[in-house]
Amino acid sequence: MGMADFDDIYYIRQVRNGNVNAFVHIVRRYQRMVFTVVNKIISRPVDAEDITQEVFIKVFQSLDKFKEESEFATWLYRVAYNTTISELRKRKHVFTAIEDHFDNLPDESISSQVDELTLEDRLRYLDIVLNKLPSEDALLITMFYLNNSSISQISEITGNSVANVKVKLHRIRKFMNFEINKLIQQ
Numbered sequence: 001m002g003m004a005d006f007d008d009i010y011y012i013r014q015v016r017n018g019n020v021n022a023f024v025h026i027v028r029r030y031q032r033m034v035f036t037v038v039n040k041i042i043s044r045p046v047d048a049e050d051i052t053q054e055v056f057i058k059v060f061q062s063l064d065k066f067k068e069e070s071e072f073a074t075w076l077y078r079v080a081y082n083t084t085i086s087e088l089r090k091r092k093h094v095f096t097a098i099e100d101h102f103d104n105l106p107d108e109s110i111s112s113q114v115d116e117l118t119l120e121d122r123l124r125y126l127d128i129v130l131n132k133l134p135s136e137d138a139l140l141i142t143m144f145y146l147n148n149s150s151i152s153q154i155s156e157i158t159g160n161s162v163a164n165v166k167v168k169l170h171r172i173r174k175f176m177n178f179e180i181n182k183l184i185q186q
Helices: 003-016 020-041 045-061 072-091 099-104 112-116 119-132 135-146 151-158 162-185
Strands: none
Touching: 003 020, 003 072, 020 045, 020 072, 020 135, 045 072, 072 135, 072 151, 119 135, 119 162, 135 151, 135 162, 151 162
């Protein structure tokens, strides 16, 4: 158990024992992380901020459901994921592509022709393709490449088995590869 984990548990117990103000420490520690995740899914920062607040309200209300044997950060991520997905369904939001992380996409997912594209074109293509994906798929690929989440983390956050996450990521990559090639050929 690292220090950070100890701190989390300490403050969570404080909140559970009626010291509501201790929750501020949890919010301070994870606010940016949660906002970053939400904002990768919901493109408008204003909306992402609303949903981030929503996430912390839910976390506060369901702290008693948190089992101390699991990582608090992963549990928090899962709440963020579920909240954002249900908001997406309500709002029918479009996805956003994230410029600076585009280079993290593995080579096999994009043809060599992509190398000849300007960054601007690459981003445009990625944006088009991400928008064609169902929101859950776009979120999976976003978590994997842009958030550098491990497959086991994604499995825990989304409630899909590790094998299932692997299959989905593979399928999404093939789809993206196919779609980006199609766009290049136009």
